[in-house]
Amino acid sequence: MDNPFHGGVRFRQTLKMPPNAMDSNFNADPENNISNLKDINQSPQVRLENNGSYYLKIFQSSLNLLAHLLIGVTVGASVLFSYRNGSLSLTGIHIVLCVIGYQLLMAEAILCLCPNSGWADGLRLVDKRRVHWILQILGSVLGIFGSIIKSLDKSVNWNTLHGQYGLVAMVFTSVSLVNGLTSLYAYEFRKYLPGNISKITHICFGTIAFAASGISLCYGFEKHNFIEWATPNVTYTLIGFTACFTFIIIINPSITFFNKTLRVFK
Ligand code: HEM
Secondary structure, X not given: OOOOOOOHHHHHHHHOOOHHHHOOOOOOOOOOOOOOOOOOOOOHHHHHHHHOHHHHHHHHHHHHHHHHHHXXXXXXXXXXXXXXXXXXXXXXXXXXXXXXXXXXXXXXXXXXXXXXXXXXXXXXXXXXXXXXHHHHHHHHHHHHHHHHXXXXXXXXXXXXXXXXXXXXXXXXXXXXXHHHHHHHOOXXXXXXXXXXXXXXXXXXXXXXXXXXXXXXXXXXXXXXXXXXXXXXXXXXXXXXXXXXXXHHHXXXXXXXXXXXXXXXXX
């Protein structure tokens, strides 16, 4: 089968992408399961089951589905809390912007680059990268703006663990945004910054930013008003959900980070 998604060189030529653009684990048919089928009735899953990656696929899909569900519940509960009086207070605006920015958009921006991520699976690599940077920019702007408006509202800043982790998330998100640009144009910037370094630092800063925002959210849930509204049991369940989906989401970038770093030192 003449599939343009196989073979890095042809793929790059078809999409007019720089050589570094194939540096991703996305492939429409990674094990050639579809294109190597001899018989039209043969199931691609037979081959997958044989080499064990079928189970890995199911495992990754299940984890990603779980992450999506937990994100929905956590973001939904935060938005409901913010609107509990019928309209948004300044803290309410802060919460809505931060959770939609960090826990929804930034989380989906990271997930869309993961294998078996669900909704983004059918996208071509070039479109996955577009979706990634669009969601990343939107999420970062909302998260940073949401944090800044609450900081401006306070007379003493960074005096709580919640605010301090929020600050870490803000700083790393800003650096990761700039760094994402050099990663996107790694090929063009290669004279000034080696492509791999740019990508490794982007993954590292982005992962730290996302993890810090998750920790900040957990401390946010511990605020008196929230516990009173949601009850302690629901609050600690939401903290558990946040820890769980944050961990699932950072698995793939962490593996990519270690693989890329190992390749640089080899
Ligand atoms: C990803 C989510 C969140 C991030 C990144 C975040 C970040 C921040 C930041 C940067 C500040 C300002 C700290 C300062 O200037 O000292 C702050 C303050 C505050 N946030 Fe959040 N926040 C998030 C979610 C929440 C949630 C869910 C709640 C409540 C349920 C909340 C309630 C507050 C309150 C009451 C303050 C003022 C007191 C303090 O600084 O601790 N935030 N937040």
